Amino acid sequence: MTQLSPLRARLIxxxxxxxxxxxxxxxxxxxxxxxxxxxxxxxxxxxxERPRDPSDVLARVA
Structure with a gap:
């Protein structure tokens, strides 16, 4: 894969x-x-929606 632009890197x-x-x-x-x-x-x-696989959750904003 090619290098992402700095703006794209910030957005994702x-x-x-x-x-x-x-x-x-x-x-x-x-x-x-x-x-x-x-x-x-x-x-x-x-x-x-809470994902089926709890290991996919990185953060919960409550």
Whole structure:
């Protein structure tokens, strides 16, 4: 795979996912989970649904 641009690297970082989860939690009052995806172009995903495999959960924003 080719090198990611610095902007892309920031956008797909855990810190960016955590910021999204915090904003989504504040807007909806629902718990949000940051999960690993295994996809190098989207390594983290923010969701309100608890994943089946607990080892995929990296953080819970409650």
């Amino acid at each position: 970082s855990f810190d960016a996912a955590y910021s999204v989860a915090l904003a989504a939690r504040a807007a909806s009052s629902a718990d949000h989970f940051i999960i690993r995806t295994g996809n190098p172009l989207q390594p983290y995903r923010v969701t309100t």
